[in-house]
Amino acid sequence: MARQVEVDHNRCEGHGKCVLAAPEVFEHREDDLSHVLVDDVPEALVTKVDRAIRVCPRQAIAWRD
Amino acid sequence: MAPISPEALSALPSGINLLEGRLFQANQMHEAFRVLRAEAPVHWNPGTDRFNGFWSLVKYEDILHVSKHPEIFISSKGIGGSGLRETPPGQSGGSSSIITMDPPRHVKMRRLVNKGFTPRAVLQLEPKIREITNTILNRIAHRDSCDFVLEVSSQLPLAVICGMMGLEEEHWPLMFDLTNQILGSGDAEYQARVAPDKVGTFEGATLTAADGNRRMNGFFREILEGRRIHPRDDDMVSILLESEVDGERLTEGDIVAFCNLLVVAGNETTRNAISGGLIALCEHAEERARLQDQPDLMPTAVEEILRWTSPLHHMTREATEDQVIRGTEIKAGEKVMMWYPSANRDEDIFDDPYHFDITRDPNDHLAFGFGEHFCLGAGFARAEVRIMFEELLRRFPDIRVTGEPERLRSNFINGVKHLPVTFTPER
Numbered sequence: 001m002a003r004q005v006e007v008d009h010n011r012c013e014g015h016g017k018c019v020l021a022a023p024e025v026f027e028h029r030e031d032d033l034s035h036v037l038v039d040d041v042p043e044a045l046v047t048k049v050d051r052a053i054r055v056c057p058r059q060a061i062a063w064r065d
Numbered sequence: 066m067a068p069i070s071p072e073a074l075s076a077l078p079s080g081i082n083l084l085e086g087r088l089f090q091a092n093q094m095h096e097a098f099r100v101l102r103a104e105a106p107v108h109w110n111p112g113t114d115r116f117n118g119f120w121s122l123v124k125y126e127d128i129l130h131v132s133k134h135p136e137i138f139i140s141s142k143g144i145g146g147s148g149l150r151e152t153p154p155g156q157s158g159g160s161s162s163i164i165t166m167d168p169p170r171h172v173k174m175r176r177l178v179n180k181g182f183t184p185r186a187v188l189q190l191e192p193k194i195r196e197i198t199n200t201i202l203n204r205i206a207h208r209d210s211c212d213f214v215l216e217v218s219s220q221l222p223l224a225v226i227c228g229m230m231g232l233e234e235e236h237w238p239l240m241f242d243l244t245n246q247i248l249g250s251g252d253a254e255y256q257a258r259v260a261p262d263k264v265g266t267f268e269g270a271t272l273t274a275a276d277g278n279r280r281m282n283g284f285f286r287e288i289l290e291g292r293r294i295h296p297r298d299d300d301m302v303s304i305l306l307e308s309e310v311d312g313e314r315l316t317e318g319d320i321v322a323f324c325n326l327l328v329v330a331g332n333e334t335t336r337n338a339i340s341g342g343l344i345a346l347c348e349h350a351e352e353r354a355r356l357q358d359q360p361d362l363m364p365t366a367v368e369e370i371l372r373w374t375s376p377l378h379h380m381t382r383e384a385t386e387d388q389v390i391r392g393t394e395i396k397a398g399e400k401v402m403m404w405y406p407s408a409n410r411d412e413d414i415f416d417d418p419y420h421f422d423i424t425r426d427p428n429d430h431l432a433f434g435f436g437e438h439f440c441l442g443a444g445f446a447r448a449e450v451r452i453m454f455e456e457l458l459r460r461f462p463d464i465r466v467t468g469e470p471e472r473l474r475s476n477f478i479n480g481v482k483h484l485p486v487t488f489t490p491e492r
Contacts, residue, residue, distance in 0.1 A: 010172065010176075011172070013179050013439075014183050014185075015443065016184060032180075032183040032184060057434075057439040058439055059436050059437075
């Protein structure tokens, strides 16, 4: 089943670790926050997103249940 | 690999006392941590009549676990420092700053200022940081030696944070001295204001920190008074004066405590990353040559400098409920200390952790902590370290350390007080 990922903008401070880990999925925008670029994360990118979740220093990223 | 002396081995692990600042001053903590990781990864350090006992966490994953649960492992009962006193030093009138605040208030207070620390804010200030760096280097450029800490590494972060706070340059030396008193209170060099017979004692340290905080807080009360009369809109002090949390203005005590934290945290830690970075580069000639040949390696070199130096030795949390970590039961009310230099040399996480590798990748070090309390100033710290080494190595490519670094006696700050260097003057 396709999975979605989300960024909690109350926590995100734009440190940019997710963009380095998964540039296909996360984008740093003008508001200095990370934004998710895709609705469903393709299977091939799941590992990268897992890494983005792990390295986010603010724990702002999570898979949507 | 860092050697472990036979004496150290025979005395361990029960003989390791992580309350002892001299273990860190002698730069021998990495040997102690290596033994603890292997033999006692969750290690009880008994207290004394002055300090509470505490659990030492030395494994990366355990420290990460505690960092990810700020509602269980709380900061409001003290985060360490020169001792493990119940109330962290320096808070006036019961006010506390975000470093000793728990969810949910912590994130609300943090959001008042975090716009000033975003990547965009850092990027905008980069030309200014480079200009300040070169002004600092101009002052030593005609000579062939200096005290790198007093004249170079301390000056950049001091100027940047004081500039962000809107403080006049004439006040910067006072901010430097008070920071040393507050964070280096256990070191006799910073105890000049206590009676001679108290220098080097526990009481001397307590008095030194209290005096530093009293004067720092008094200074900021005066600054606030001035801002009320002559409002400004371009500095952190003014932002805090105008801020509200849950519909209420911050109290003067809140603002003063916040300013104290910003100044102290902003100028001490980055100073030591820069000093420690130069020491590391001088001790690893091949890596240094690689960096000087390929300056575009600087971003990963900065991360390795941060991992290698780990400017902050520990943060403390208090468990609010019984927890089990790595099979060891930690009771509600007990302290846990997260030892960052140990996490950053954990053999289970980093390949060849005792190798200084300026291209290390991945390098998920915990030098800035993790999660709720992740260092607010991380972006500025990274930029300051990077720009300093870009300019320093460009202008003084043969700069080298010529004597033993004089280290701070502290189990909290991985401080370097003095660092003699020589270099070829510019023209």
